[in-house]
Amino acid sequence: MATYPPRSGAPIPFKVIEEQEDHPSQPRLEDYDDFISTLPFEKGSVPSRKYQGFWYPEGFLPGAMAIQQRFKARPDDLFLVSFPKSGTTWLKALVFATMTRKQYPLARHPLLSLNPHDCVAYIEERFAIGQASKVEALPSPRILSTHMPYSLLQDSVAGSGCRIIYIARDPKDALVSFWHFTQKSSPKLNKIPFTEAFEAFCEGKFPFGPIWDHLLGWWRESLKRPEKVLFLKYEGLLEEPVANVKRLAEFVGCPFSEEEEEGGMVEEIVRLCSMESMKSLEVNKVRKHGPIYQFANSSFFRKGVKGDWRNHMSPEMARRLDVIIEEKLQGSGLTGWSSQA
Numbered sequence: 001m002a003t004y005p006p007r008s009g010a011p012i013p014f015k016v017i018e019e020q021e022d023h024p025s026q027p028r029l030e031d032y033d034d035f036i037s038t039l040p041f042e043k044g045s046v047p048s049r050k051y052q053g054f055w056y057p058e059g060f061l062p063g064a065m066a067i068q069q070r071f072k073a074r075p076d077d078l079f080l081v082s083f084p085k086s087g088t089t090w091l092k093a094l095v096f097a098t099m100t101r102k103q104y105p106l107a108r109h110p111l112l113s114l115n116p117h118d119c120v121a122y123i124e125e126r127f128a129i130g131q132a133s134k135v136e137a138l139p140s141p142r143i144l145s146t147h148m149p150y151s152l153l154q155d156s157v158a159g160s161g162c163r164i165i166y167i168a169r170d171p172k173d174a175l176v177s178f179w180h181f182t183q184k185s186s187p188k189l190n191k192i193p194f195t196e197a198f199e200a201f202c203e204g205k206f207p208f209g210p211i212w213d214h215l216l217g218w219w220r221e222s223l224k225r226p227e228k229v230l231f232l233k234y235e236g237l238l239e240e241p242v243a244n245v246k247r248l249a250e251f252v253g254c255p256f257s258e259e260e261e262e263g264g265m266v267e268e269i270v271r272l273c274s275m276e277s278m279k280s281l282e283v284n285k286v287r288k289h290g291p292i293y294q295f296a297n298s299s300f301f302r303k304g305v306k307g308d309w310r311n312h313m314s315p316e317m318a319r320r321l322d323v324i325i326e327e328k329l330q331g332s333g334l335t336g337w338s339s340q341a
Protein backbone atom coordinates (compact mmCIF):
# COMPACT_ATOMS: atom_id res chain seq x y z
CA MET A 1 0.00 0.00 0.00
CA ALA A 2 2.98 2.37 -0.03
CA THR A 3 1.91 3.48 -3.49
CA TYR A 4 0.88 6.91 -2.22
CA PRO A 5 3.95 8.37 -0.51
CA PRO A 6 3.47 11.53 1.52
CA ARG A 7 3.57 14.68 -0.63
CA SER A 8 4.30 17.87 1.22
CA GLY A 9 1.60 20.47 1.52
CA ALA A 10 -1.38 18.23 0.84
CA PRO A 11 -3.27 15.64 2.86
CA ILE A 12 -2.29 12.01 2.40
CA PRO A 13 -4.65 9.04 2.58
CA PHE A 14 -5.05 7.85 6.17
CA LYS A 15 -4.54 4.30 4.87
CA VAL A 16 -0.84 5.09 4.31
CA ILE A 17 -0.35 5.75 8.02
CA GLU A 18 -2.66 2.93 9.05
CA GLU A 19 -0.40 0.44 7.31
CA GLN A 20 2.90 1.86 8.59
CA GLU A 21 4.37 -0.34 11.28
CA ASP A 22 6.31 2.46 12.95
CA HIS A 23 3.03 3.89 14.20
CA PRO A 24 1.58 0.79 15.83
CA SER A 25 -1.93 0.72 17.22
CA GLN A 26 -2.03 1.10 20.97
CA PRO A 27 -4.31 -0.80 23.27
CA ARG A 28 -7.00 1.49 24.62
CA LEU A 29 -5.46 3.43 27.51
CA GLU A 30 -8.67 3.97 29.40
CA ASP A 31 -11.30 1.41 29.81
CA TYR A 32 -14.62 3.14 29.53
CA ASP A 33 -16.67 -0.04 29.47
CA ASP A 34 -17.78 0.03 33.11
CA PHE A 35 -19.04 3.59 32.79
CA ILE A 36 -20.68 2.94 29.40
CA SER A 37 -22.57 -0.04 30.80
CA THR A 38 -24.34 2.31 33.25
CA LEU A 39 -25.70 4.59 30.48
CA PRO A 40 -29.26 4.33 29.11
CA PHE A 41 -29.41 1.69 26.35
CA GLU A 42 -31.43 1.33 23.12
CA LYS A 43 -31.05 -1.84 21.04
CA GLY A 44 -32.53 -0.43 17.80
CA SER A 45 -30.69 -1.07 14.54
CA VAL A 46 -27.36 -0.14 16.13
CA PRO A 47 -27.14 -0.72 19.90
CA SER A 48 -26.56 2.74 21.35
CA ARG A 49 -26.05 4.47 24.70
CA LYS A 50 -27.25 7.91 25.68
CA TYR A 51 -24.19 10.03 26.38
CA GLN A 52 -24.29 13.79 26.98
CA GLY A 53 -27.70 14.05 25.34
CA PHE A 54 -26.98 11.91 22.25
CA TRP A 55 -27.49 8.25 21.39
CA TYR A 56 -24.05 6.98 20.50
CA PRO A 57 -23.42 3.55 18.89
CA GLU A 58 -21.65 1.39 21.46
CA GLY A 59 -18.84 0.58 19.02
CA PHE A 60 -17.91 4.24 18.57
CA LEU A 61 -18.68 5.68 22.01
CA PRO A 62 -15.31 4.78 23.61
CA GLY A 63 -13.68 6.59 20.70
CA ALA A 64 -15.79 9.72 21.22
CA MET A 65 -14.95 9.68 24.93
CA ALA A 66 -11.22 9.23 24.25
CA ILE A 67 -11.35 12.14 21.79
CA GLN A 68 -12.96 14.34 24.42
CA GLN A 69 -10.29 13.35 26.89
CA ARG A 70 -7.13 13.72 24.85
CA PHE A 71 -7.59 15.00 21.32
CA LYS A 72 -6.64 18.57 20.38
CA ALA A 73 -7.14 19.84 16.85
CA ARG A 74 -4.30 21.49 14.96
CA PRO A 75 -4.82 24.93 13.39
CA ASP A 76 -4.55 23.49 9.89
CA ASP A 77 -6.88 20.53 10.47
CA LEU A 78 -10.01 20.25 8.39
CA PHE A 79 -12.98 18.39 9.87
CA LEU A 80 -15.76 16.90 7.78
CA VAL A 81 -18.74 16.55 10.07
CA SER A 82 -22.16 15.01 9.52
CA PHE A 83 -25.11 13.19 10.93
CA PRO A 84 -24.64 9.74 9.32
CA LYS A 85 -26.05 9.14 5.84
CA SER A 86 -26.04 12.82 4.97
CA GLY A 87 -23.37 12.72 2.26
CA THR A 88 -20.21 12.05 4.28
CA THR A 89 -18.64 9.66 1.77
CA TRP A 90 -19.27 12.02 -1.13
CA LEU A 91 -17.94 15.02 0.80
CA LYS A 92 -14.81 13.07 1.76
CA ALA A 93 -14.15 12.22 -1.87
CA LEU A 94 -14.78 15.76 -3.14
CA VAL A 95 -12.68 17.46 -0.49
CA PHE A 96 -9.83 14.94 -0.68
CA ALA A 97 -9.72 15.15 -4.49
CA THR A 98 -9.85 18.95 -4.38
CA MET A 99 -7.08 19.31 -1.82
CA THR A 100 -4.76 16.77 -3.45
CA ARG A 101 -5.34 17.69 -7.10
CA LYS A 102 -1.83 19.09 -7.57
CA GLN A 103 -0.10 16.16 -5.87
CA TYR A 104 -2.06 13.31 -7.44
CA PRO A 105 -3.17 13.60 -11.08
CA LEU A 106 -6.81 12.57 -11.29
CA ALA A 107 -6.04 9.74 -13.72
CA ARG A 108 -3.88 8.07 -11.03
CA HIS A 109 -5.64 9.35 -7.99
CA PRO A 110 -5.75 7.38 -4.69
CA LEU A 111 -9.55 7.57 -4.87
CA LEU A 112 -9.41 5.16 -7.79
CA SER A 113 -8.12 2.40 -5.53
CA LEU A 114 -9.16 3.48 -2.03
CA ASN A 115 -12.62 4.00 -0.59
CA PRO A 116 -13.12 7.64 0.53
CA HIS A 117 -13.28 6.40 4.15
CA ASP A 118 -9.75 5.00 3.73
CA CYS A 119 -8.54 8.42 2.63
CA VAL A 120 -10.21 10.43 5.40
CA ALA A 121 -10.10 8.85 8.85
CA TYR A 122 -13.27 8.63 10.92
CA ILE A 123 -11.82 9.64 14.27
CA GLU A 124 -14.28 8.02 16.70
CA GLU A 125 -13.62 4.70 15.00
CA ARG A 126 -9.83 5.17 15.04
CA PHE A 127 -9.72 6.21 18.70
CA ALA A 128 -12.07 3.35 19.62
CA ILE A 129 -9.62 0.78 18.26
CA GLY A 130 -6.54 2.37 19.79
CA GLN A 131 -5.30 4.19 16.68
CA ALA A 132 -5.01 7.63 18.29
CA SER A 133 -1.27 7.47 17.61
CA LYS A 134 -1.94 6.97 13.92
CA VAL A 135 -4.26 9.96 13.79
CA GLU A 136 -1.48 11.92 15.51
CA ALA A 137 1.09 10.60 13.04
CA LEU A 138 -0.89 11.89 10.08
CA PRO A 139 1.08 14.84 8.69
CA SER A 140 -0.54 18.24 8.36
CA PRO A 141 -2.72 19.29 6.77
CA ARG A 142 -5.03 16.56 8.04
CA ILE A 143 -8.57 15.92 6.84
CA LEU A 144 -10.48 14.11 9.58
CA SER A 145 -14.10 13.13 9.81
CA THR A 146 -16.50 12.77 12.69
CA HIS A 147 -20.17 12.29 13.45
CA MET A 148 -19.71 14.00 16.82
CA PRO A 149 -22.30 16.61 17.77
CA TYR A 150 -20.85 20.09 18.35
CA SER A 151 -21.33 19.92 22.09
CA LEU A 152 -19.22 16.77 22.34
CA LEU A 153 -16.39 17.95 20.08
CA GLN A 154 -16.23 21.61 21.05
CA ASP A 155 -13.45 21.37 23.65
CA SER A 156 -11.20 19.49 21.21
CA VAL A 157 -11.51 22.13 18.50
CA ALA A 158 -11.92 25.26 20.63
CA GLY A 159 -9.33 27.94 19.98
CA SER A 160 -7.45 25.80 17.44
CA GLY A 161 -8.55 27.83 14.45
CA CYS A 162 -9.22 24.62 12.49
CA ARG A 163 -11.82 24.60 9.72
CA ILE A 164 -14.97 22.50 9.68
CA ILE A 165 -17.35 21.54 6.89
CA TYR A 166 -20.71 20.20 8.03
CA ILE A 167 -22.97 18.42 5.57
CA ALA A 168 -26.69 18.18 6.32
CA ARG A 169 -29.45 16.32 4.51
CA ASP A 170 -33.24 16.18 4.59
CA PRO A 171 -33.78 14.17 7.80
CA LYS A 172 -36.38 12.01 6.02
CA ASP A 173 -33.81 10.92 3.42
CA ALA A 174 -31.07 10.49 6.04
CA LEU A 175 -33.39 8.16 7.96
CA VAL A 176 -34.28 6.11 4.86
CA SER A 177 -30.63 5.89 3.89
CA PHE A 178 -29.64 4.82 7.43
CA TRP A 179 -32.31 2.15 7.49
CA HIS A 180 -31.15 0.69 4.17
CA PHE A 181 -27.57 0.80 5.39
CA THR A 182 -28.43 -1.22 8.48
CA GLN A 183 -30.21 -3.82 6.35
CA LYS A 184 -27.17 -4.90 4.41
CA SER A 185 -23.95 -3.12 5.36
CA SER A 186 -22.81 -5.25 8.28
CA PRO A 187 -23.92 -8.50 9.94
CA LYS A 188 -23.24 -6.76 13.27
CA LEU A 189 -26.25 -4.43 12.90
CA ASN A 190 -29.83 -5.38 13.76
CA LYS A 191 -32.41 -5.57 11.02
CA ILE A 192 -35.54 -3.81 12.20
CA PRO A 193 -38.71 -2.87 10.30
CA PHE A 194 -38.74 0.62 8.79
CA THR A 195 -41.68 1.63 10.97
CA GLU A 196 -39.63 0.86 14.09
CA ALA A 197 -36.71 2.94 12.82
CA PHE A 198 -39.14 5.75 11.99
CA GLU A 199 -40.57 5.81 15.52
CA ALA A 200 -37.12 5.81 17.09
CA PHE A 201 -36.03 8.63 14.77
CA CYS A 202 -39.08 10.75 15.64
CA GLU A 203 -38.39 10.21 19.35
CA GLY A 204 -34.75 11.16 18.89
CA LYS A 205 -33.69 7.73 20.20
CA PHE A 206 -31.71 6.99 17.09
CA PRO A 207 -27.97 6.45 16.56
CA PHE A 208 -26.26 9.89 16.79
CA GLY A 209 -29.67 11.46 17.44
CA PRO A 210 -31.64 13.45 18.09
CA ILE A 211 -30.90 14.67 14.59
CA TRP A 212 -32.34 18.12 15.34
CA ASP A 213 -29.82 18.72 18.12
CA HIS A 214 -27.02 17.48 15.86
CA LEU A 215 -28.06 19.89 13.10
CA LEU A 216 -28.65 22.82 15.44
CA GLY A 217 -25.31 22.59 17.23
CA TRP A 218 -23.32 22.82 14.01
CA TRP A 219 -25.74 25.24 12.30
CA ARG A 220 -25.41 27.74 15.14
CA GLU A 221 -21.64 27.42 15.11
CA SER A 222 -21.60 28.09 11.35
CA LEU A 223 -23.60 31.28 11.93
CA LYS A 224 -21.24 32.39 14.67
CA ARG A 225 -18.00 31.57 12.81
CA PRO A 226 -18.76 31.39 9.07
CA GLU A 227 -15.09 31.76 8.16
CA LYS A 228 -14.32 28.56 10.10
CA VAL A 229 -17.51 26.48 9.85
CA LEU A 230 -19.10 25.91 6.44
CA PHE A 231 -22.61 24.43 6.50
CA LEU A 232 -23.52 22.58 3.29
CA LYS A 233 -26.65 20.71 2.27
CA TYR A 234 -26.57 17.40 0.39
CA GLU A 235 -29.42 18.64 -1.80
CA GLY A 236 -27.37 21.71 -2.74
CA LEU A 237 -24.45 19.50 -3.73
CA LEU A 238 -26.77 17.43 -5.93
CA GLU A 239 -28.23 20.52 -7.59
CA GLU A 240 -25.02 22.46 -8.11
CA PRO A 241 -22.00 20.23 -7.63
CA VAL A 242 -19.58 22.45 -9.57
CA ALA A 243 -20.51 25.66 -7.74
CA ASN A 244 -20.30 23.88 -4.40
CA VAL A 245 -16.92 22.29 -5.11
CA LYS A 246 -15.59 25.76 -5.99
CA ARG A 247 -17.06 27.05 -2.76
CA LEU A 248 -15.48 24.38 -0.63
CA ALA A 249 -12.13 24.78 -2.41
CA GLU A 250 -12.15 28.46 -1.47
CA PHE A 251 -13.19 27.66 2.07
CA VAL A 252 -10.29 25.24 2.58
CA GLY A 253 -7.82 27.70 1.10
CA CYS A 254 -7.10 26.08 -2.26
CA PRO A 255 -9.32 27.87 -4.77
CA PHE A 256 -9.27 26.82 -8.40
CA SER A 257 -7.26 29.05 -10.69
CA GLU A 258 -8.81 30.48 -13.85
CA GLU A 259 -6.66 28.10 -15.81
CA GLU A 260 -7.95 25.12 -13.84
CA GLU A 261 -11.54 26.24 -14.25
CA GLU A 262 -11.14 26.77 -17.98
CA GLY A 263 -9.44 23.39 -18.28
CA GLY A 264 -12.42 21.67 -16.68
CA MET A 265 -10.68 20.62 -13.45
CA VAL A 266 -13.76 21.20 -11.28
CA GLU A 267 -15.96 19.11 -13.56
CA GLU A 268 -13.31 16.36 -13.57
CA ILE A 269 -13.30 16.23 -9.79
CA VAL A 270 -17.09 16.11 -9.74
CA ARG A 271 -16.99 13.26 -12.24
CA LEU A 272 -14.31 11.32 -10.33
CA CYS A 273 -16.38 11.55 -7.14
CA SER A 274 -19.77 10.92 -8.73
CA MET A 275 -21.92 8.04 -7.61
CA GLU A 276 -21.54 6.39 -11.01
CA SER A 277 -17.77 6.56 -10.95
CA MET A 278 -17.39 5.54 -7.29
CA LYS A 279 -19.80 2.61 -7.65
CA SER A 280 -17.95 1.24 -10.64
CA LEU A 281 -14.55 1.04 -8.93
CA GLU A 282 -13.35 -2.40 -7.94
CA VAL A 283 -12.39 -1.21 -4.44
CA ASN A 284 -15.96 -0.11 -3.79
CA LYS A 285 -17.40 -3.42 -4.97
CA VAL A 286 -15.30 -5.94 -3.15
CA ARG A 287 -13.67 -4.64 0.00
CA LYS A 288 -14.91 -4.00 3.47
CA HIS A 289 -14.28 -0.92 5.50
CA GLY A 290 -14.10 -0.34 9.20
CA PRO A 291 -12.51 -2.40 11.90
CA ILE A 292 -15.53 -2.35 14.20
CA TYR A 293 -18.64 -2.99 12.12
CA GLN A 294 -16.83 -4.11 8.94
CA PHE A 295 -19.15 -2.37 6.53
CA ALA A 296 -19.16 -3.47 2.91
CA ASN A 297 -17.64 -0.66 0.84
CA SER A 298 -20.51 -1.01 -1.61
CA SER A 299 -23.04 -0.15 1.11
CA PHE A 300 -21.87 3.48 1.17
CA PHE A 301 -23.19 3.95 -2.38
CA ARG A 302 -26.88 3.35 -2.96
CA LYS A 303 -29.17 5.71 -4.88
CA GLY A 304 -27.77 9.12 -4.07
CA VAL A 305 -30.95 11.05 -4.81
CA LYS A 306 -33.23 13.56 -3.12
CA GLY A 307 -36.68 12.43 -1.98
CA ASP A 308 -36.30 8.65 -1.71
CA TRP A 309 -38.34 8.96 1.51
CA ARG A 310 -41.42 8.95 -0.78
CA ASN A 311 -40.81 5.23 -1.39
CA HIS A 312 -40.87 4.43 2.34
CA MET A 313 -43.13 6.91 4.12
CA SER A 314 -46.77 7.72 3.68
CA PRO A 315 -47.57 11.44 3.27
CA GLU A 316 -48.85 11.35 6.89
CA MET A 317 -45.58 9.93 8.21
CA ALA A 318 -43.59 12.51 6.25
CA ARG A 319 -45.76 15.34 7.57
CA ARG A 320 -45.42 14.06 11.13
CA LEU A 321 -41.64 14.06 10.88
CA ASP A 322 -41.66 17.45 9.13
CA VAL A 323 -43.65 18.95 11.99
CA ILE A 324 -41.22 17.57 14.57
CA ILE A 325 -38.20 18.88 12.66
CA GLU A 326 -39.83 22.27 11.99
CA GLU A 327 -40.72 22.70 15.65
CA LYS A 328 -37.25 21.75 16.82
CA LEU A 329 -35.49 23.99 14.30
CA GLN A 330 -37.95 26.86 14.71
CA GLY A 331 -36.31 30.27 14.92
CA SER A 332 -32.88 28.95 13.93
CA GLY A 333 -33.15 29.93 10.27
CA LEU A 334 -32.40 26.34 9.21
CA THR A 335 -35.22 25.26 6.87
CA GLY A 336 -35.84 23.74 3.47
CA TRP A 337 -36.78 20.11 3.94
CA SER A 338 -40.58 20.21 4.04
CA SER A 339 -42.37 17.38 2.23
CA GLN A 340 -44.94 19.94 1.06
CA ALA A 341 -42.35 22.01 -0.82
Ligand SMILES: Nc1ncnc2c1ncn2[C@@H]1O[C@H](COP(=O)(O)OS(=O)(=O)O)[C@@H](OP(=O)(O)O)[C@H]1O
Nearest residue numbers: 084085086087088089090177274275301302303304
Ligand atom coordinates in the same frame (compact mmCIF):
# COMPACT_ATOMS: atom_id res chain seq x y z
N1 LIG B 1 -20.83 10.15 -4.87
C1 LIG B 1 -22.03 10.27 -4.31
N2 LIG B 1 -22.95 11.12 -4.83
C2 LIG B 1 -24.17 11.24 -4.26
N3 LIG B 1 -24.58 10.54 -3.19
C3 LIG B 1 -23.69 9.68 -2.65
C4 LIG B 1 -22.39 9.51 -3.16
N4 LIG B 1 -21.75 8.59 -2.40
C5 LIG B 1 -22.61 8.19 -1.47
N5 LIG B 1 -23.79 8.84 -1.61
C6 LIG B 1 -25.01 8.65 -0.83
O1 LIG B 1 -24.84 9.16 0.48
C7 LIG B 1 -25.55 8.31 1.40
C8 LIG B 1 -24.56 7.69 2.38
O2 LIG B 1 -24.32 8.68 3.35
P1 LIG B 1 -22.94 8.87 4.08
O3 LIG B 1 -21.86 8.85 3.08
O4 LIG B 1 -23.09 10.07 4.92
O5 LIG B 1 -22.83 7.57 4.99
S1 LIG B 1 -21.86 7.42 6.23
O6 LIG B 1 -22.35 8.32 7.27
O7 LIG B 1 -20.50 7.75 5.82
O8 LIG B 1 -21.99 6.01 6.63
C9 LIG B 1 -26.24 7.25 0.57
O9 LIG B 1 -27.52 7.81 0.25
P2 LIG B 1 -28.76 6.88 -0.18
O10 LIG B 1 -28.50 6.51 -1.60
O11 LIG B 1 -29.96 7.77 -0.06
O12 LIG B 1 -28.81 5.74 0.74
C10 LIG B 1 -25.32 7.19 -0.62
O13 LIG B 1 -25.91 6.61 -1.75
